[in-house]
Amino acid sequence: MTRAQFEERFFGVLRWVVIAFLAVITLLPFYYMVLLSLKPIDALLLDPGSLWLSAKDFTVSTYRDVLRSADSGGQGFLKFLLNSALVSLGTVVLTLVAAVPGAYAVSRLKFFGHRQVSALFLAVYLFPATLLAVPLFVVFAKMGLSSSLVGLAVVYVAQTVPVSIYMLKNYLVTIPYSIEEAAMLDGCSRLQTVRKVILPLALPSLMATGLYVFMIAWNEFLFALLFLAADPDKWTVSLGLAQLSNGIEVPKTVLMAGSVVLTIPVVLLFFAAERLLTEGLTSGADKS
Amino acid sequence: MTTAPAGAPERPDSSPRPTDRPAPSGRRPLSAARRANRAGLAFVSPTFLVVLVVVVLPIAWTVLLAFQDAKLVDIQGMGLFGNWSLDNFSQVFDSAGFWSSLGTTLLYTAGSTLGSVVLGLIAALALRKPFRGRGLLRAAMLLPYVAPVVAVAFVWEVALSPQYGVVNDWGRRLFGWDDPIAFLSTREYEVHLLGLHFDIPLALLTVIAFECWRYFPFAFLFILARLQAVPDGLEEAALVDGATPTQRFRHILLPQLMPVIALLCVLRFIMTFNKFDDVYLLTGGGAGTDVAAVRVYDFLTARYDVGAAAAQALVLAVSLMILLGFYFKFFGNKVQEDS
Secondary structure: OOHHHHHHHHHHHHHHHHHHHHHHHHHHHHHHHHHHHOOOHHHHHHOOOOOOOOOOOOOOHHHHHHHOOHHHOOOOHHHHHHHHHHHHHHHHHHHHHHHHHHHHHHHHOOOOOOOOHHHHHHHHHHOOHHHHHHHHHHHHHHHOOOOOHHHHHHHHHHHHHHHHHHHHHHHHOOOOHHHHHHHHHOOOOHHHHHHHHHHHHOHHHHHHHHHHHHHHHHHOOHHHHHHHOOOHHHOOHHHHHHHHHHOOOOOHHHHHHHHHHHHHHHHHHHHHOHHHHHHHHHOOHHHO | OOHHHHHOOHHHHHOOHHHHOOOOOOOOOOOHHHHHHHHHHHHHHHHHHHHHHHHHHHHHHHHHHHOEOOOOOOOOOOOOOOOEOOHHHHHHHHOOOHHHHHHHHHHHHHHHHHHHHHHHHHHHHHOOOOOOOHHHHHHHHOHHHHOOHHHHHHHHHHHOOOOOOHHHHHHHHHHOOOOOOOOOOOOOEEEEEOOEEEEEOHHHHHHHHHHHHHHHHHHHHHHHHHHOOOOHHHHHHHHHOOOOHHHHHHHHHHHHHHHHHHHHHHHHHHHHHOOOHHHHHHOOOOOOOOOHHHHHHHHHHHOOOHHHHHHHHHHHHHHHHHHHHHHHHHHHHHHHHHO
16 A cells, blocks of 8 residues: 555544544533533432433423522522623624724725724734723722623723724625715715615625624623622623532532523524624635 | 814715705815825724723723732822832732743643644644535534633533543543542642653643633634635645645645644734633632733732732733744744745
């Protein structure tokens, strides 16, 4: 057998081994999460190694426990879900309101500094979140915003606007300029052109960007921890889960139901828009 | 802040223009370039404002705070300037474990960056050619990256737990482990191999493994996109010339992928260096995983020592800049030549 034949065969087999390995490491943790969320805690302690669910163990009381409000003996995750949804949706709206004109300007208009501006915004990511955390923590504590969801959303907007501009800009440059010129000739002002011509055309990109921002805001933990830790009424789902998992009083399977509840919205959205998202993120990557 | 005044007159100016046009008034209309300039500045100003208020100003203030003796309780009465001192820095540099924490941060960052990019590269190569269910697997592989960090960290924590974790249970059954291994709280784990024994920093390695697992999809996504843009002709030519798969990878694919791999390494390095959530959630910074970002948080919340926290964060940011500076000085040009 020549070296080439050997290698062809070897990598032919190895490829399937790698694929199987990747499938296991990515899916198994999520399977484990759902599995434990459907068991009572005794079943977990009795046989921690079991990877399947017997019919007599099956329960959804974990979900009832985790969602019910604290007053009626639950963990109050329904309230946390509401908080998370409010913050995330608010962030999406505000980010898009700021990012759409910004991206349009960067992609179309030759204004003073238009070349540098997107690089400048992306530089935001070079600064550690911890560097921002200190002063924001102090300011929010002093302004009384420290346990307010609005303050949190504003911080998220600043964190997500730069990447939104980048994603939107990559899409906007693919829209032919002549369409816009036609609109201008027909008497549209700049704002009208953006609203009536560009926005409808950029809808796929807007949705992808909005989803990405939603996921960032929904998953965020550090700033939520710094600003909201003192006020359990304002906890987001991420924060609630992290705070409760430090203690020992809440059974792990109930918290596992909490993590399923936390994960599901993001995963559903992601699968609904996977193609949109991956293309929005990596467009431009293949040109480098 | 020059954008706000520039933007303000733009709006009344632009709306009457269509009606102006048939009968030009005496005032000379702005040239197209100047109008574009004004509109552009007006359009970026919301973003600019948000970034200025929530990012730039706070960072500037961090720098000031780092040189002041500031506790959270007395910050109210304090002016923006004053009480200059270098105490915070001496406190940061002298505090126990500063240098080891910086070392840990470096190890953690380098290990996670390398691991996630290599795993992402392997995954991209394996999923390059179509097969049944590829689309589904591709989507599934992005799960670790999109799932909330708190949820996946909690799953790892439970799975690795010595009491009720699935990993230790299977380890005992399959590999005959005598004692359960506390993956997340063992600073040094003794390994006996061929009569030698080593101490491996188990908790740190576990955290690095978590990081690789969570971020390889990111590298995978970008490398796969680039891989699919490599022209088929190149590889076909090499195939005709009798190049083996390893040779084709080494001499055809890798040079094509190098720019995106270099970019990914830099991006992941920056992100991981500043990473707080993952380590905090998994180990709380204990058992030899006290990365610098977690120390900032400890200064801030455990002691309410704003000055020291700011100084620690600043030291972290400056070290990152120095490392990046080195990188671009020595490798920046090389990467450009390669591409």
